[in-house]
Every structure is written in C-alpha cells, then in structure tokens.
Amino acid sequence: MSLTARDLGLFAIMGAVLAMVAMFQSPQLAITILNMSLISAIMALGVNMQWGYAGLFNVGVMGFTAVGGLAVVLVAQPPVPEAWAAGGLGILLGLMLGVATILAAVLVYKRMTPGKLRGLALFAVVAVGFFITSAVFGPAKQAVQSVNPASTGYLGGANLPVILSWPVGAVFAAGVAWLVGKVSLGLRSDYLAIATLGISEIVIAVLKHERWLARGVNNVTGIDRPVPRPVELQPQPWVQSLADTMGWSVSQTASIVSGLGYSVLFVIVLGILIWLAERALNSPWGRMMRAIRDNEVSARAMGKDVTRRHLMIFVLGSAVCGLAGAMMVSMDGQLTPGSYEPLRFTFLIWV
Template sequence: MNSPAPSPAKPTTTRRFPVREVILFGALLVAILGVYAVMGAAYSTRMLVEASCYAILALGLTIQWGYAGQFNAGVMGFVAIGGFSAMLFSVPVNDAFWGTELPGELGRVLLYLIGSVLLVIGATRLHRFGVPKKLRTVIAVVLAVVLYLVVLSMLRGVTGEIQSRAGFIGGLGLPAWTGWIVGGALAGSIGYFIGHICLGLRSDYLAIATLGIAEIIKAFLKNSDWLTRGTATVSPLPWPTPGPSELGFTLARALYLSVTAALIAVIFFLLHRAYHAPWGRMIRAIRDNEVSAAAMGKDINRRRLEIFVLGCILMGIGGGALASFNSLFDPQGYLPLNHTFLVLVMVILGGPGNNLGTLFGAVAVYIIWLMSEPLALFLMNMAVYVGEGVFGWEPPGNLDSRALQARVFVIGLLITLVLRFAPQGLLPEKIKHHD
C-alpha cells in the first residue's frame, strides 16, 4: 500500500520586530522633548505644526517620486497655489470692490479670456474642414497673439481700477478649510495641465519643466497686486480653529496641531491602502519596468498622470494649511530652498516610497532646520568667549546672520551623509519578494 504523498509545505511568513523604526522614532521623540525643554511649549508646538504641514507636502512628493519615479522640482509653485487659495477664500470680503461695478467688469474680461481660449482651440481643429496643417498652425498662432494682446489690454484697465479704488479684490470670507480643499483642487488642475504636456518627457526634462512652472506661478502671484497685494502681503489669515487671541498661543497651536495631525492620519491611511492595492502594485510596476508594464496592457501615461495629479493635490492642501497657520500670504516668501529643496531632503532622509519614513523625515529635518540656528549661535558664542578669555581674540560681528547661514550648511551636510551611507533613506521602501 502506497503511503500518501506529503502535502506541499505552506509558505511561512515571519514578521520581524520593527527595531529600526522603534529606535528612529524613539530618538525623534527624545529630540522633540528636548526642544520643548529648551525652547518652551509655545515655540515647540509651533515647530510641530509647521513640521506637520511640511509632512503633507513630503507625502505628496514621495508618491510622485517614490511611487512613480517622477521628479518634481516645482513643489514651491503648488505650495504657493495652496497658500493663495487659503488667502482668497478666508480673507474677509472687501466691500470697496464687491460694492461697485468692478466685479462685473472683471467677470466680462474673464469671459473674453475664456472665449479667446476656445477660439484658439477651435483654430487647431480646422483640419475637419480640410485646412492644411501649416495654414492651421499659422491661423492659431496669429489668433492667439492678437487675442492675447486684446485681453491683456482690457485686463490691465480693469486691474488698474481695482488697485486705485479698492486696493485688491479681497477674499470670500469663508472658513479656512474651504481654501485648503480648493487649493488642493486648483493645484491638481495645474498639475494635470503640466502632466498632460510634460509626463512624456524624461525625468530630467520633467524636473526642468516643473521648476519653470513654479517660478511662473510665483512671478504671477507676486506681480498681481490686484489679486494678492503682491509684495505688500495679506494678513492676518483666519484659522480653522480658535486663534491665540481666544485660547492663548500654546493651546491654540496645540488645537491647530490636532487638525493637521488628523489630516495626516487620513492621508496616510488612504495612501497605505492605495500602495498595497492592485493600483499601487501597478504604479510600482510602471516605475520599475515600464516596457513590461506596457506589454501587459497598462496605460502608462494615464497612470503617471494620476499619480502626478494626486501628489500636486496634497501639495496644495499642505500649502494652504501652512499659509493659514502663519496667518500671512507673501508671494515673495516662497523660496525654492524652503519649499522645494527642504521637502526633497525630507523625502530622501526618510525614504522615497515609504510613507512612514516620509513622516519621520519631515519632522526630523524640520527640527534640524530650525534648531541648527540657535545651536550654531550657542557654539559661536562659546567660541568667542573662549577666544576672548584665553587668546585675546577680537570677537567677529554679525553672529546672528552667520548662525542663520548655518542652516544651509547643516542641511547640505545632512543630505551628503544620507546619500553616502543610506542612499535609500533611513526607512527604505519595503518591497515584498514572492518565491
């Protein structure tokens, strides 16, 4: 009698204890507590709120770069769009503008603009009437130039009246969170336009394109005094929660932190589910081997566009939350160093494609960014004290500005060390391998 064949062994899955995660987040907690002990509760809570806003920006970048391999060098532009939307929707209504005929005149110019765009688009569709391609192109270009000059002339007349009579158009007086939502939608719409044109380019050209678009957005917001007051800034921006005048600095900031923390929790949960869903596996397959994914019938450009727009939406939401918390909209204050490079460092340190690592990198890098200045100033003062007392050196001037410049040095040193010793980040993306 033959003995039954042995059943195939079942694959065993072993779950390792997250030692690295516990150590890193434990060290981060110790650093946060140290900042609270040294700098006080009000300052430290403000630091955590700003870090949480940057964490939303970093999550938007990590799904673009980490999930799909799209290098977005124009984060600053989408952050500025979110801040503009938060300002536009939350600032009180300006009766000097809305109580006059100026809104109607501005609306008429916008209708002319929409009609001009439709006419140019229609000119590009003249092939349906048998118009040759070269002639069609000439007609579209000439029509676009003429209509642009006409609409620009009309817009300058109206905006000049707005600036002279009302200052700027003001806001809509709605809750701040409505501006966050619309900011995300507006950033996503601009991201769709950019992605529809540029996602067919290689990664380096995509980086150049996004960088250029970010500078265009900043220049537009800075020079549109009728819309944003330009360099004059708009303040104060209302909070979605009771402000410091009602609850005090520490409690008000703690309440704001609870809102941003809840927002991060929702975003993290949705991204975690999407990453482990078939959609997430498809996105990573396109990133790792585009040819194989296309051979399996996947729509490469459509999926790339989806992930790019999703990342831009998160950047717009984070930019709105950051502008509302700072209670200031200053178009000139959006800098590539602060709002693009710093977010990139956060993602690199934490680990592209790892949502948990991105959150760690956002908080850790922002703490280093803020605390490097007072720490450098302390070390410089100690060096001056020793130099004067022991060697009789003459103390140098402008220690405060020198300490502020130490931020850039510390961040540069940090990114160099990470790229040398942990190129995948401190918490790399976990890729499951199936035998």
C-alpha cells in the first residue's frame, strides 16, 4: 500500500485536530477519539473488503458489530450459577429443538417434490417444532430472567480472558454472515442492501429483548478489560512519577496511560489486518476477486464459482466488523444494545 501526498495531508490534518483537542479540552478526550477512530477504521476495512473487493453492498455493519460485542459478554463475563440452575438447561434444550426444527424443515423441502403435499409437510414440521420449542424455551427463559433481575437476570459467560473475545467475536460475526449470505447474496445490490439492513435490525432487536442472553436494555456493565483500569494504575509508582514529571494529576495520568494502552493494541490489530488485506489483494485470489467484481458474467464463463466467492468475502468482511465490535465493547467495559444505531455503526462507516 502506497500513501499519496493527499493521504499524508489528511493524516496530518487529523493529527492536528487531535492535538488541538488535547490542548484546548483534555488529552483523555483526544485519546478516546483516537481509539474510536481506530476501531472505525477496522470496521471500514471490513466494509472495503466486501464493497471494494467484490462489489457487495452490505449495510448491515451494525448487526455484525453488535454480534462481536455480544461475544465479549459470552466469553469474559462470569457465569451466573443461579440462572443456570433455574433454566440454563431448558434454554439449551429449547435452542437445540429450534435448530432441529429448522433442519427438519430444510430436509423436507429438499427431499420432497414440489406440490401441496410438500407445503403441508413443511407447515406441519414448522408448527409442531414451534409449539414444542416454545413449551420448553419459554418457561426456562422466564426462570432465568427472574433471577436477581436488577443485577443479573442472564446466564453470564465463560469467565475467560477478555482478549480471547476478540477472535471469538470475529468467528461469531462470520457465522451470522454465513447464514445471512446463504439466503441473501443472490439478490441484486439494492435488494441486498435492504436485506442486510433489515437483518441487522433483527440482530439488535434480539439483543434488546432477549434478556437471558445479555440482559437486553438493562445492559451488561463491569466487563473485564485487556488494559488495566485507571484506578488500578494510580497506585503504581511509575505512574505517580510520570504524573510528577508531566505536571498532571495521578488520576489524569492513569487515564491517559490506560487509553494509550488501548491505542497500542488497536494499532497493532489494524496494522496486521491491513498487511493481510494487502497480501490477499495482490495474490491470485485477489486478482480473481477483482475480476468477479468487474465482470461477473465473464468470471462465470471462465469457470469461477462467483456465488461461493461472494459468500467467502462477505464472511471475511463481516468477521472484521465483528472483531471491531468486540474491541469496542472491551474498551467501553459494557454492552449497551440500545446504543447501536445505523447512523453511527453503518452509514458513518460507509462514509
């Protein structure tokens, strides 16, 4: 990747703006803006993989980002034993029954010949599966959500190191993208945009209303962080020494150091992703993707599986967005489903 004079000028302007914010407002605010800009850059890189490499118009970035954020809760938060005892197994059984219903419906659709009999069989499978799943899942969900709803009311997570949630967030988003891509990538670009936007709204609705999963609109707070909190840094002698040297308060210095720790992590991740993306773009695979983007008809005539390649790049780009979503939640220390808005997490990223 080569930087033009225009690129360098834009970076210089951004740096000057951040410096002015640090001087005239606060260094902490400037670092927060920098960190959010780095996360947004990672999201934009995922969108660029889809649109720039393959011409896929995905406006469901918000949904994949939220799925990545959910991964942080499921990986890093401690489990709630009372909730698991109240209805954890019932929820798992209900989810398994739901998946079994879907698989049975797909099997009926594929194995039976088209006609009224297939339609009736599909209706019967879906109806029976729905009622059985609801009978198992509904009471279990209510039992879990009734366990100390003021502070928990959900199953919790695996209590693993929070840094592991970043790749898990990418995997979760990739899995959702695979499901979305299997049913929507055959659509024309404008219909694909509508479909992905609608599906992202469905994802947010699930996060808001399924409180057993991540407390819904009650939010999950106190999530562990990959960088020490400012309050944990304040007693450190080197932080106090740095505060004396810079003429800052100890609390301000600890906040700045903590924020810069995130900046270093985010720059490393962004640099690795850019390097991998450039390597892929300049490889035979990248040339094939550009050929598919420029002329699908010719690519199909040359024997390329366009649908499969579109699905591949859709999954990869969404995984990057999920990674960014996990990074953002781990930095904030909380998951707030109500804060996910298309303007911020989709259209601003496209801009």
